[in-house]
Amino acid sequence: MRRLYCTAGAGMEELLAQEVRQKLCASQVEQIPGRVFFSTNAEPQTLTQLKSAERLFLLLHKAEPIALPNNPGKAAAVIKERVVGDPDIWKQTLLSWTAFQEELECRRDQGHKRKREEDEEESVTEADGSTHTVSSNTHLLEKQKEVGKESHLQTLSFRVSCRCSGVIARSDNPQRLSRIIGMAIKEQLGWKVDLREPVLEVNVYLSDDHCIVGIPLLKHPLASRSYMKHNGLRSTIAWAMTSLCPDELNNCVILDPMCGVGAVLLEAAQEYSNAVFLGMDTDGSQLQKAAENVKASGMEGRVQLLQSSALEIPLADGMVDAVLCDVPFGRKFSCSSDMTTALPLLLREMERVLRVGGHLVLLLSLQLSAQLKKIICTPEQEKHSKSLDTNSVHTEPSNAHKESTETHKTLLISSLQSQKKHRVSLGSTDAFIHTYTKMQTQTHSH
Numbered sequence: 395m396r397r398l399y400c401t402a403g404a405g406m407e408e409l410l411a412q413e414v415r416q417k418l419c420a421s422q423v424e425q426i427p428g429r430v431f432f433s434t435n436a437e438p439q440t441l442t443q444l445k446s447a448e449r450l451f452l453l454l455h456k457a458e459p460i461a462l463p464n465n466p467g468k469a470a471a472v473i474k475e476r477v478v479g480d481p482d483i484w485k486q487t488l489l490s491w492t493a494f495q496e497e498l499e500c501r502r503d504q505g506h507k508r509k510r511e512e513d514e515e516e517s518v519t520e521a522d523g524s525t526h527t528v529s530s531n532t533h534l535l536e537k538q539k540e541v542g543k544e545s546h547l548q549t550l551s552f553r554v555s556c557r558c559s560g561v562i563a564r565s566d567n568p569q570r571l572s573r574i575i576g577m578a579i580k581e582q583l584g585w586k587v588d589l590r591e592p593v594l595e596v597n598v599y600l601s602d603d604h605c606i607v608g609i610p611l612l613k614h615p616l617a618s619r620s621y622m623k624h625n626g627l628r629s630t631i632a633w634a635m636t637s638l639c640p641d642e643l644n645n646c647v648i649l650d651p652m653c654g655v656g657a658v659l660l661e662a663a664q665e666y667s668n669a670v671f672l673g674m675d676t677d678g679s680q681l682q683k684a685a686e687n688v689k690a691s692g693m694e695g696r697v698q699l700l701q702s703s704a705l706e707i708p709l710a711d712g713m714v715d716a717v718l719c720d721v722p723f724g725r726k727f728s729c730s731s732d733m734t735t736a737l738p739l740l741l742r743e744m745e746r747v748l749r750v751g752g753h754l755v756l757l758l759s760l761q762l763s764a765q766l767k768k769i770i771c772t773p774e775q776e777k778h779s780k781s782l783d784t785n786s787v788h789t790e791p792s793n794a795h796k797e798s799t800e801t802h803k804t805l806l807i808s809s810l811q812s813q814k815k816h817r818v819s820l821g822s823t824d825a826f827i828h829t830y831t832k833m834q835t836q837t838h839s840h
Contacts, residue, residue, distance in 0.1 A: 395421075396490060399431040399456075399608060400447035400616070402630075404819035409634055410446040417444065426604065431456065438497045438611075445633040445661070447616045451597060451608035452494070454487050455479060460605050462566060466574070473571075474578040477598060477607060481582055488550070491594070491609050551588035552579065552596055560602035571600070619660075621691035624683035626655035627720050627757070631818055631827075635718055635755050636662040638829050640813050644668040646715035651704035651744060656684035656697065658718050663693050671697040672714070674704065705739055712749040712835075719744065723759040723823070737762060738769045738806050745807055745836055754810060754830040763815075763826040770807045770830070809836035 402410045407425040411432075414420040418440065420432035431453065434441075441450060460476045462469040478484075556572040575598055576587050585594075599606040619629045635658055636643065643666045650659050653673030663671055671693075675681050681699050688697045702708055704719075721740070722733055744754060758766070810830040817826055 395433045395435050396494075397422075397431070397433050397453045398441075398611075399429050399451050399453050399606070400444065401429055401449045401451075402447055403628070403821075404428065404824075405817050406446050406630055406634060406819075409637060410444070413444060413446050413637075429599075429606070438494050439501050442498075442612065442616065444616050445664075446630050446637070448630065449615050449617075450611045452487055452491050452611055454483065454596075454607040454609065455605075456607075457605045459560075459602055460562075460600065462562065462571075470574055470578060473574050474582060477575055477605060478578045478582050484579075484583055487609065488594075491611065494611055549586060550583075550594055551586045551592045552576075552594040553587065553589050553592040554579070554596045554598060556598045556600065558600045562600050562602075571598070621660065621687065622655075622657065623686050623690050624655045626657040626683075628820065629657060629661060631757065631820065631825075632657040632661040632720070633665075634816070634818060635720070635757055635827055636665055638814055638816055638827055639716060639718075639753050639755055640829060640831060641753065642666065643716055646670070647672065647713065648716045648718060649707075649709070649714040649747065650674070650718050650720075651702075651707055651740075652719050652721065653684055653699070654680050654720070656687045656699070658720055659684075659697055660687060660691050660693065662718060663691070663696055669696070673697060673699045674702045674707065675699075676701065676703050705736065705743055707743050707747050709747045711746055712752075714747050714752065715749060716753045716755070717744045717748055718755045720757040721759075721762060723762070723825070733762065734765065737765055741769055742806055742836075745810060745832065748832045750809075750832050750835060752832050753813075754828075754832065756828045756830075758826055758828060760824060760826065763828065766828065770810050770812070807836060809834045 400410055400414075404427070407427065407430055410430045411423050411425045414430065414432045414434070415423055418432070418434040418436040420434040420436075422431070422433045424431045430447075444450070457476060460472060462472055554572040554576040556568045556575060558566065558568050558571065562571075575596070579585055579596065580587055595610055597606075597608050597610060617628065617630050622629065643662060646666070646669045648659070648662060648666075648669055649672045650656075651674045653659055653675050654677075656673055659671045659673050662669070673681075673684055675684070678701055681701055684699055688694055688699070700708070721737070748754060809832050811833045813829040813831055815826055815828055817824055819825075
């Protein structure tokens, strides 16, 4: 069992904890802001398939927060004791890291490995015509490999990447702490500092709550998808939209009416092999990039792209099982209207093509998310608003009635029942993922 942790964007920790339990059969799952810790014996190839994580680390240790003295000598002593700790733990962790890398390499080169194994034995013909098999020096090669590994442990090159938050961040800076930690590791373990091309990177996170030391298991973030030649919405958020859907999406028709470069559809397509996907966008250049992403992912037969407006979806009523949509934040939706104005019309059109029992998943800015309250209502709210509207025909409405009547003009949809609302970070801003289920056929108000 390896003790690992993953970093995650704000709001993704709970989803990541669920994913490692389901996909890795992980135990001892613990989440803190920005990180999820777990134990698993899952194969490296399976670990690389995590969709909600940013980066994957082998955990060296997780301890209580530290307070560093101002005196450099005393600070170095504290770091040597609290951050570096027992050299044997580092050596064992490094052996685990090396084994992980070898397993990944083995997976990548299975075809070549089989060929090498076949070439290890040669058929030799003697002078008398008899033949026998001569085995290559496999055991000697393995022994040399082990000796090389031991030597490698002694001369390993590394660098330290330190991140701080809270009190320690206000009293010190990451660069200085990285230098102090690096010197302590060099002294304690005999490793060589290499800031440009190290074999190993040591990540240290110091906060008011934790001291966490880990080693990245992969050079590239898990969030970087090899099939995304053109990046759009962050892949972890696109995956979250799929995972938050109330039902699995196999044997379904799934629509993204504003698909951009296809990030949401491709994340869903990776998860559900028996679904059909339709992506639409008004921007031809975006659709071209989406087509290139679809081709890179090998999904040409399952993801269809169409240039069309989300305000006029060219599908009959109730034709799709799920609508997944990253609604643009604050950008011009058309020449004459912005997204705030267009949102009610967009939602009506999405609701129209969705079958009863189908699901709507929306990623919205905080401002657009607040606007949903004026667009999607319960049947009771709709009846109440219609009653107020009817009364206003016969009487001069008060200010309160005027407000209710104005609100009724935008309370367009009563067929969608809210399921979940999940806040996530997009880096510079936050957003909400809303999920709805269509409960009935909508009778639109005019």
